[in-house]
Amino acid sequence: MIFLAHISQRLSLGLALLMFGGCANQAEKPLASTQGSSTPTIQAAPSQPKKTAPTIHAQTSVGGYHANSVSGDYAGYQSVNRFIDEMVQKHGFDRAYLNGLFSQAKRKQWTLDYLAKSDKSLKSKPSQGSWSRYRAKFLDSRHINSGVSFWREHRLALQRASKQYGVPAEYILGIMAVETTFGSYVGSHRVIDALTTLSFDYQRRGEYFRGELENFLLMSRSEHINPAKPVGSFAGAMGLGxxxxxxxxxxxxxxxxxxxxDLWDPEDSIGSVANYFSQHGWQPGKPVVSPLRGNLSAASNMEPGLDNLYSINSLQKAGLLPAIDCHCDDPLRLIWLRHNSNDEYLLGYPNFYVITRYNHSTHYAMAVHELAKAIKSAYSSSASR
Known part of the structure; x- marks a missing residue:
């Protein structure tokens, strides 16, 4: 998904980090000595409420792992042993299998150190030019041209997804462009290492990641995947999306x-991103953002952000209106973008909010939106030649 060179660029997006918030606390002290492990990588993780899959029994786990107790980096971690107990009792996993698997897991000290720094840096308000800098990382020829090539190669799958889920092809591509540049880098961390580290050594968000670790083991078993093999972001995010x-x-x-x-397969990724948008309330044929018209100075006195909703009536009272009329009655959100030389305010429709369900960041959603438009324009131009 992202190289170390991409780290500050991607995590400043907040893909994973806006979800985490706060500093890494001191890790649990193992009862026996452990060896640390330090490896860089990158990513962003969609921010979701914890979802627990149904209990699955009588399925064979892949990998042949077996041990009487956990050894290696997580030897002596009482929290790991408690987690194994829960997986045995709740989902029917074999205890010796999980002991063997977690004996393979590596503690990623680099991840913990990086999160401790990055969490602090995300507490401040957007600085002048923050949107210009963020935008420049994605609105470039590499992302746009890769999107055009991917659209040509997977045109039929994109058409089918758009028809089935009501999500335009360009917005599916916008997600893949920002996340992994269409699979050019999907991450280099073993998911088992990433999730084990964040489950048992990142106390600020440990409960969330233990839920993700639980779901990863269920996913691996149901899809007949060796859980020590998949690689992804440092936060455990996987595949093109x-x-x-x-x-x-x-x-x-x-x-x-x-x-x-298979989220590393382009077609499955296309359908999965489209389904994600659809299930989170994408409105086919409706706009994503709109410029403002009217008394623009009034916008600076209003609260921007995803948590603040404005009705058309409240906007009218402030002397503001969307520059486009889609006959929408849904509440709108005020988007604040800080360019190098000026501040810009836009209105976000429900479809804009749907994009932020993938990553709770207005910058992220705007990058997806603008890339979607740019890729569609470039693809249309190339098709007409």
Whole structure:
């Protein structure tokens, strides 16, 4: 998904980090000595409420792992042993199998150190030019041209997804462009290492990641995957669209009908991103954002952000209106973008909010939106030649 060179660029997006918030606390002290492990990587994880899959018994886990107790980096972690107890009792996993698997897991000290720094940096308000800098990382020829090439190669799958889920092809591509540049880098961390580290050594968000670890083991078993093999982001996000395991279980689809949901497969990723948008309330044919018209100075006295909703009537009272009239009655959100030389205010429709369900960041959603438009324009131009 993202190289170390991309780290500050991607995590400043807040894909995973806006979800985490706060500093890494001191890790649990193991009862026996452990060896640390330090490895860089990157990513963003869709921010979801914890989803727990149904209990699954009588399925064979893949990998042949077996041990009487956990050894290696997580030897002596009482929290790991408690987690194994829960997986045995709740989902029928074999204890010796999980002991063997977690004996393979590596503690990613780099991840913990990076989160401790990045969490602090995300507490401040947007600085002058923050949107210009963010935008420049994605609105470039590499992302746009890759999108055009991917659209040509997977045109039929994109058409089918758009028809089935009501999501325009360009917005599916916008997600993949920002997340992994269409699979050019999907991450280099083993997911088992990433999720184990964040489950048992990142106390600020440990409960969330233990839920994701639980879902990852269920996903691996149901899809007959060796859980030590998949690689993804440092936060455990996977595939071209960087789904967390809970998102996989809830929204991933077998779009190529081969009997498996595979987020590293382009067709399954296309269908899964489209399904994610659809299930989160995408409104076919409706706008995403609109410029403002009227008394623009009034916008600076209003509260921007995803948590503040404005009706058309309240906007009218402030002397503001959307520059486009879609006959929408839904509440709108004020988007504040800080360019190098000026501040810009836009209105976000419900479809804009749907994009932020993938990543709770207005910058992220705007990058997806603008890339979607740019890729569509470039694709249309190339098709007309």
């Amino acid at each position: 960087q789904f967390m395991p809970s998102s996989f279980l809830e929204w991933a689809v077998d779009f190529n009908a081969d009997g498996h949901r």
